Amino acid sequence: MRTLKYAILGLLAICLAAVALANRDLVEVQAMPDVVAGILGISASITLPLFVVILAGVAVGVLIGFLWEWLREHKHRVEMRQRKKEVNRLEAEMSRMREEKHEGQDEVLALLEERQAGR
Structure with a gap:
């Protein structure tokens, strides 16, 4: 069973590495649309590799799901x-x-x- 667990984790690691290598291009992530940023005079943006954005989105989704389930089971x-x-x-x-x-x-x-009463 432990071998199966390590095999699945290894396969997952290989898949994540393949996604990371295929999505190394830099992308600009903005906190708000250009129109709103122009009105407020704030331009909150950061440039990251695409795989970081993808994995961060998955991690945030999993955390939100765990929190939601924890609150639901209260x-x-x-x-x-x-x-x-x-x-x-x-x-x-x-x-x-x-x-x-x-x-x-x-x-x-x-x-x-007690024993006799239990029979």
Whole structure:
């Protein structure tokens, strides 16, 4: 299984290297259209290789997807936390009730009685 994982990662690395080599040309990335930049008097642009722009776009998309999914699952995490508290409370109550039931008895007799009650 580990070999398959490394093979897939290696194939992905080769594909990314091929995309990077095929898209080495420089492109100008602008933060806003020329008309808006002319009105505001700000020209925010940067020149980067195209593969950097492509990979940055993919990375930003993946991060936005992870954030979106994390926010969407918030209600499930809250419910899980509440259920965990309830389970812990019930386990503590059950333990307390067992101790009260067998208080003053010999431990071996209490264990045998529990075993017989469980059948």
